[in-house]
Amino acid sequence: MANIIKDDKTGLYWFKISLGTDPMTGKRRQTTRRGFEKKKEAERAYNDLKNQYFGGSLIYNKTTKLKDFIEEYLNWYKTQVRPATYINRESSIKKNITEVFGEYKLEQLTPIVIQKWQQGLIQKDLNQNYVRSLHIALSQIFERAVNLDIITSNPAKKAGNVKRKKTEVEFWTEDELNLVLDTMNKTDLLQHFGYLMIKFLFYTGLRFSEMQALQWSDLNDDNKSVDIVKDLDYKNQSEWSFDDLKNNASERMVVLDDETFDMIMGWKEFQATLFEVKEDSFIFSYDNGIPTNKFFPGHAITRHSKLAKVKRIKPHALRHSHASFLISLGVNIIAIAKRLGHADVQEVLKTYGHLYPKHQFDVVDNINDHIKNANKNKTGSNVGHTPQ
Numbered sequence: 346m347a348n349i350i351k352d353d354k355t356g357l358y359w360f361k362i363s364l365g366t367d368p369m370t371g372k373r374r375q376t377t378r379r380g381f382e383k384k385k386e387a388e389r390a391y392n393d394l395k396n397q398y399f400g401g402s403l404i405y406n407k408t409t410k411l412k413d414f415i416e417e418y419l420n421w422y423k424t425q426v427r428p429a430t431y432i433n434r435e436s437s438i439k440k441n442i443t444e445v446f447g448e449y450k451l452e453q454l455t456p457i458v459i460q461k462w463q464q465g466l467i468q469k470d471l472n473q474n475y476v477r478s479l480h481i482a483l484s485q486i487f488e489r490a491v492n493l494d495i496i497t498s499n500p501a502k503k504a505g506n507v508k509r510k511k512t513e514v515e516f517w518t519e520d521e522l523n524l525v526l527d528t529m530n531k532t533d534l535l536q537h538f539g540y541l542m543i544k545f546l547f548y549t550g551l552r553f554s555e556m557q558a559l560q561w562s563d564l565n566d567d568n569k570s571v572d573i574v575k576d577l578d579y580k581n582q583s584e585w586s587f588d589d590l591k592n593n594a595s596e597r598m599v600v601l602d603d604e605t606f607d608m609i610m611g612w613k614e615f616q617a618t619l620f621e622v623k624e625d626s627f628i629f630s631y632d633n634g635i636p637t638n639k640f641f642p643g644h645a646i647t648r649h650s651k652l653a654k655v656k657r658i659k660p661h662a663l664r665h666s667h668a669s670f671l672i673s674l675g676v677n678i679i680a681i682a683k684r685l686g687h688a689d690v691q692e693v694l695k696t697y698g699h700l701y702p703k704h705q706f707d708v709v710d711n712i713n714d715h716i717k718n719a720n721k722n723k724t725g726s727n728v729g730h731t732p733q
Contacts, residue, residue, distance in 0.1 A: 550667030
């Protein structure tokens with residue numbers, strides 16, 4: 346019998362229903378439905394759900410509400426990606442897709458409905474590239490429904506995505522970095538720690554979560570390098586775990602310049618005055634081996650860029666800064682891609698291609714030199730030759 350409950354505050358009815366065990370995960374499946382004005386409406390919805398359920402799994406079809414299918418989709422999606430990726434995507438989907446389209450049946454979500462949704466998001470002044478990412482998420486949900494033979498076509502794919510808006514990559518030059526570092530008092534523990542992190546990220550190009558995960562066992566004294574084999578899924582000081590890297594190319598060895606290596610070794614000596622340093626201790630820790638929190642570098646950058654009168658950038662932009670710095674030094678693009686952990690050079694070109702104008706002239710110079718040499722060789726080979 347349905348256990349229909351009336352909310353004393355709103356006067357609306359709701360229920361929680363158990364739908365057996367998920368055959369994929371073995372976990373008990375429950376769902377809650379709220380907002381019914383009449384008890385009979387709640388009972389009817391309860392019975393509809395019960396009737397849809399058969400043999401341990403819901404029978405989905407084109408009349409299924411999108412919010413019900415999204416719940417199923419997220420259970421599957423969670424098994425496909427890293428925890429941090431799932432958390433970000435889940436939050437974004439629930440806020441921008443489920444809240445808007447949750448009560449729609451799958452068959453009601455036509456291309457024109459989705460197009461109007463896109464336009465509405467843009468009119469709310471959401472970043473156009475963020476709207477693109479939301480559309481991709483919605484399209485992936487529908488594509489999953491197509492693959493499961495619930496619907497025959499993907500309406501989001503038919504609607505098409507909004508145009509990508511080119512955004513300029515933020516970065517610091519080395520001069521700007523030094524202006525910021527000069528404002529930091531290294532006799533103060535927190536400022537010393539901020540100095541260490543910001544300089545390390547600028548000269549290595551690591552993702553912040555990769556740096557967070559570094560332990561002293563990952564440092565190689567012989568060749569002055571760090572092994573990037575994991576990153577950190579950080580929620581708070583008491584809840585964190587190691588996670589897989591973003592992709593296979595992310596697993597790499599990053600060689601440190603002499604100054605950065607000496608800085609890290611100096612930090613290790615100082616760290617030993619704070620707590621017992623072991624091989625599995627985090628390199629970037631000042632609090633008894635607890636990994637640094639993800640907000641620390643942002644606060645340090647905000648405070649000290651203002652003191653230095655340098656534009657504020659996000660911590661991830663230190664990775665862009667490293668790439669831009671290497672480009673300014675004329676480093677080979679393939680070497681840059683490998684150092685950053687990209688699968689190929691296309692990602693580097695897509696993000697930093699505008700910083701390569703000089704290389705266009707280098708290419709033309711090479712072509713010009715080749716043609717001149719070829720013409721000289723032709724002229725030389727014709728000397729003394731009398732045409733017949």
